[in-house]
Every structure is written in structure tokens, then in C-alpha cells.
Amino acid sequence: MPESAASAAVNPSRAPELKASASETLADLSEGAVLARIFPRLPTAAAELLGPGDDAAVISAPDGRFVVTTDMMIQGPDFRLAWSTPHDLGWKAAATNLSDVAAMGARPTALVVAIAAPPSTPVSVLEGIADGLRDCCEALAPGCGVVGGDLSASDALTLAVTAFGDLEGRAPVVRSGARPGDTVALSGRLGDAGVGLELLFRLGVDDDGVPNLARANALKLTHPAEVAAQLTPVPPITSGPIAAVAGATAMLDVSDGLAIDAGRIARASGVAIDFDSACLGDRIEVALGGGEDHGLLATFGPDTALPRGFRRLGIVTAASIALPAGSITVDGAPHDQGGWDPYRGWDGSAG
Template identity: 55%
Template structure:
């Protein structure tokens, strides 16, 4: 997001991106974004400069209108919150502290600049809530027939070793921080009740927000337990990942990478408000799934859901569990 000293049109609540241009839009968006504690040079030059004392982690995620979100169901504020949350969760899953985001947007020229301001405000609020001190240090704005949101996130390990998917050991406890199943329940509701005569309905989506706020908002604007990433790392986590594609599928990734079996128990999983099938296969929860040594103290806010065994794959109460979840190509 390069800055500009060129004059820009006066702010107009009804103005579109095409009317004010890239410079005018950025002049209204950039001041709304957090600078960040580790930012040395923010938006305004060809690249940002972020303090990095030691090893850091980098991740990226793209949200494309259609496969990843429906414009009739998500507000621009929802999109800003979700774009921040999904990337911050990936940083946390490595045991790192989020330090900076780079945000690229491609939007139709007819998009009101006020909607991009709502996006920026919600993104800033999500960062402040989930990862205080993290900044938005740059990005890009261009035009497209469909909205595309791409975020790259950076995080500091603060002297820790990264927590990989490949470190689970036989005898470890399997634990989770955050919610499971609500996001899958929410998207199922939207597809079942917010499509009218084959067309996605904003009115029906709004009704569902009111009638089923837990499930629908978990899908549209998730709140992952970002702060728990470093906490779990400090507690001795041997493996960890962000549950973005469903517990069953993501647990199988830890099992495969570590060469072990994750033996899950249904009883603790039934403590979540969503139905068990959604808890196991729903996807887009952005909880943190980790393994901890049996001797490690269990941090507050963490639920034990199983144990690591010799073998392969994932089981539920001793029976093989299908590695099924979200797949954008399915």
C-alpha cells in the first residue's frame, strides 16, 4: 500500500473505488489500520520494515468470492475480521506471536469505499482483540470482477523453537484450544436456509445471524484463540496446527507427519455445543489442536480430547475415523 502525496477527492460516503481511484481509496483506508509494535517502516515506501530479532514465521491465505465466501452472506466487516483471524491463527499454531500483516485486495470498481473502510475497521478490531501489538504494514489494492483478499502474516518466535506437525510422541495427550464444530454448523445453516430460488439471500442470512448467532458468526467472523499458541508452546507442545479443515482431517495430518496414531475420545468432544459430526468434520473452526507430554501441566482454556498411540491414522473411541473435512477442490 504505497502512500501518495497527490491530492485526493473529499471523502464521500457513496463514492466507489472507481470514482476516487486507488490513491483516494488508500488515503481513506490506511489511517484506519494499526501500525504495530514491531513496525519500523509502515505503509508509504516500496516495502515495510519490521523488527525481527531471531527466527520468524510467515504464512499466507487467500479468500476468493465464491469458493471461500458469498457476498450475499458476508458483510465487508465480516470479511475484514475473518481475513485477520485465519492468518493470525496460522501464526499462533507455530507457537509464534503475530507481529505484522500485509493485506492485498482486488475488488470491483463499483465497490463503495465506505465498504473498504468497514473492512479495514473490522480487520483492525480483530487484530487488536486477537493479537495486540500486531500491525498492518502494507499491501496492495487493485481491481477485479470478483473480490479477492490475500493476507500474508508474520510472527516472532521470541526465542522459542517452532512447533511443527511432526513432533507428536507416543504417550502425549491430544488437546484443543478454542471452539469446534460451530463454524461447520453455521455454513450448513446458510446453505440450507439462505438460498432462495437458487440465489443466495442476504435477508435470510441476516435472519440466521439473529436466530443462530453462535454458529453463523463462527463461520462468518471467527475468533480463534491466537494467544494460546505461545502458551501451548511454552507448556511443551510437541505438535500443533490450526484446525481450519476439520478436526478429523487435521488430526490425520499430525498423525501422518509424526508417524503416530491420534486416539480421540467422543466424550470430551460432546462438550462442544455443535453436533458431534460437525465437531469432527465441519471445518473452518480455527481452533488449535496440539499434543502435550503427559507430564506437562494443562494450561487454562485447553481441553484434553485424546492420546497419542503407536500406529497410524486417527481413531474415535477405538474405531477408525475418516479423514474428512473441507477441501476447496472437492
């Protein structure tokens, strides 16, 4: 019943019964047959000059440059199939890469997607991933599409997405341009994704600590915003070009937590950043420390009106002996940036 399995995969509110269905697996079909099932579901890029089916694709880069970023998501360290539907995975893989493109001030134009999966994987899982990629592009970056990819065998489901963007004649907004006196501002949510992950690890597991579908689904009912922020983030992609046009002096995608990522702008720019606690909501530690928010943190000159979507969080200050470049303070008091690391943050389980 591949049709019903596929529609279950498309709808994020339905359970991802990946192994319960009698649907075809990747091992049942040739690579060509699998691709024929996936391609029609993928979004077409307006910038595509030559799409899937040859050795490589050809993409338009009208201003003579292109922006590129790449990111890999792996079952276990990066996601659990008990928590994320295939549609969720496709959505998040697109959203996080689109956010990195937007953080340069660019408009996303195209993705290439390499997927590795166990031969026992139902084809409907790949169809669900394709639907998630499409729905995310259509929702967050209309005109952006998938221009090519690769299909491989593996033990762990793996998605490697590379995303491209068009700077439309503008200079890229890098991390090193913040100047003392600039306003520090954010477009997007703060802290929900980190809370969602903490909830999933604490309450989305069975009594042995194993990720559990029923308990995760219960969490989606009691904490919909936090779980959705973690599993299906909605980064403010259009805010990237808007900030660039408005003259943002620095910008990045908040992926490892506000304090860590603000520290990156501060270090690259040779400045310090002071947050105003009144702007961080009533969960200040969550706002500063939660990862995977995928908001856009930007700095704007003191005379620049904050563009649509951005709200003030603080101010850029000069580095000093007491507060060397890269320092983060809250209401003037030093804040420890902590740190997240891909090789220290994974307990080895694959979920």
C-alpha cells in the same frame, strides 16, 4: 453519503447494502485517494520499523527469525457478500492468518494485505474491510498491525493476507512432534463454524438457492453462535504461545475439520490419534467433521499439565499394521477422515 455507508460497514449487525448507497466507488477516486481513506483506519504494528508508503515495509524480527503464512479469500468460493459484511471479511481474513501464526507457537506481529476489487465497489467496502482487520488485530493480537499492501482491479473481490509472527526465542511448534502417550488437546470451539456454514447454505438462501441477505440475517438471530463462528471466527490466538511455552510437542490450526487436521499431525508424527468420544460433545460427527473451526489442536507430553485454555480430547497412540501412521480412531474404532478440497468444494456461484 460515504460516512453513513462506512459506519454501516463497520457494524456487523447492520445490513451490507453494498450497492444501494450513493457513496463513491473506487473508480471515482485515484489509488492515492483510496489509500488515504483506508490507511488511517488500519492498526499500526508495534514491530513496524517502516510502514506503508515506500516500495516495501521494514519489520522488526528481534530473535533473528520470523514466521510467515499467507491465505487468499475470494468472493464466490470463500465468501458471499449477502452473508458477510465488509467488516466480517476483514475480520475473518485477519483471524484465519493470525491463527496460522499462533499455531507455530508464535506471537503475531504484522500483516500485509493485498485487495482486488471491481472498480464499481464503493470505497466504504474497503473502509469496512480495513475496520474489520483493525478490530480483529486489536481484539485477538494486540500490537499486531498492517504494515503494507496492494490495491488492484478485478471482477471478484479478493483479499490476500500474509501474516508474520515472532517466536520470541522458542522453537516453532511443528506438526511432526507428537509421540505415543501424549495428550491430545484443543483450545477453541469445535463444530460451530461448520454448522453455521451448513445453515447458511440450507436456510440463508432464497427459493432458487441464491444467498439471501434477509434470510441470512434471520439465521443470525436464531443461530448466533454458529453463524458468527463461520463468518467472524474468534480463534484463541494467545493459546499458541501459551502452548509453546508449556512444551506442546505438536500443534496446528483446525481449519479443515478435527479429524482431517488431527490426521495431519498423526501422519507427520508417524503416530495415530484416538479421540475420547466423551470429550467431543453430543454432536460427535459435527465435532470431527466441521471445517473452519480455527481452534488450536496440540499435543502435550503425558507429564505436562494442560495449559490454560486447552481441554483434553484424546491420546496419541503408536502406529501399527492395523492403524498405520495418520490413523484417527474414536474410542479405538477407526474413523474415516473424509476430505475437503478447494477445487471440489465450490459450486461456481459467486453470491
